[in-house]
Amino acid sequence: MATPAVAEGVSSVASTALRAVLRRAHQAAEISGRRPEAVRVVAVSKTKPVSLIRQLYDAGHRFFGENYVQEISEKAPQLPSDIQWHFIGHLQSNKAKSLLASVPNLYMVESVDNQKIANYLDKAVAGLGRKPLKVLVQVNTSGEESKSGINPSNCVELAKHVRHACPNLIFSGLMTIGMRDYTSKPENFQSLSKCRDEVCDALGVPIEKFELSMGMSGDFEQAIEMESTNVRVGSTIFGPRDYVLP
Numbered sequence: 474m475a476t477p478a479v480a481e482g483v484s485s486v487a488s489t490a491l492r493a494v495l496r497r498a499h500q501a502a503e504i505s506g507r508r509p510e511a512v513r514v515v516a517v518s519k520t521k522p523v524s525l526i527r528q529l530y531d532a533g534h535r536f537f538g539e540n541y542v543q544e545i546s547e548k549a550p551q552l553p554s555d556i557q558w559h560f561i562g563h564l565q566s567n568k569a570k571s572l573l574a575s576v577p578n579l580y581m582v583e584s585v586d587n588q589k590i591a592n593y594l595d596k597a598v599a600g601l602g603r604k605p606l607k608v609l610v611q612v613n614t615s616g617e618e619s620k621s622g623i624n625p626s627n628c629v630e631l632a633k634h635v636r637h638a639c640p641n642l643i644f645s646g647l648m649t650i651g652m653r654d655y656t657s658k659p660e661n662f663q664s665l666s667k668c669r670d671e672v673c674d675a676l677g678v679p680i681e682k683f684e685l686s687m688g689m690s691g692d693f694e695q696a697i698e699m700e701s702t703n704v705r706v707g708s709t710i711f712g713p714r715d716y717v718l719p
């Protein structure tokens with residue numbers, strides 16, 4: 474029954490960091506005229522052990538994000554089923570089915586950036602008979618070649634495809650990854666807001682019901698002030714990642 478002292482020490486570090494992030498996120502929500510519940514903080518646990526995720530779970534947190542299929546497939550079954558998992562990494566179409574099969578409590582895939590992957594996810598949901606899956610369309614707002622995401626000029630088309638041609642997916646909004654090194658000019662967040670306006674207009678979706686996933690460790694408060702509804706925070710909660718997966 475007794476928790477080892479070391480684990481307790483680690484626990485307080487991560488859960489203290491989480492509490493600080495939640496407090497900052499709530500303050501930023503207020504600055505943007507919204508209630509704290511309007512913003513979800515997804516704790517990005519990639520490369521971090523299940524024991525650490527468990528500690529944040531025990532502290533009451535339920536939103537976690539991973540970006541490798543193999544890693545989330547190994548971790549999710551070892552953790553409680555009321556966790557709402559967010560898949561935030563680049564997804565290959567041949568992995569869609571195994572992602573869904575191994576993570577029944579997958580809450581959202583944030584990284585749909587082409588029709589093919591949308592179609593594969595749609596088929597996989599139908600094949601497993603699970604409830605419809607929420608998805609976000611990932612937009613490449615920084616223009617960096619290395620980044621995944623659809624070109625902003627094509628976001629309406631892909632959003633329409635998901636909405637109209639994928640009955641097992643729930644199109645829920647847009648996601649972007651900011652530029653690593655920008656300081657005060659959040660052009661990419663502005664670009665995502667512009668995409669949101671276009672998509673809401675084209676699909677007749679009210680802006681209040683639309684998710685904007687933007688903001689990471691270095692810029693989540695700024696993103697929230699610019700109306701982000703979902704921030705993905707890793708290293709500020711869990712500490713720096715000491716290795717990078719392929």
Ligand SMILES: *Cc1c(COP(=O)(O)O)cnc(C)c1O
Nearest residue numbers: 517540561689690705706707708
């Ligand atoms: C790793 C990752 C994050 C978290 O990054 P931090 O800078 O550690 O907060 C957020 N979003 C995506 C897509 C990621 O891959």
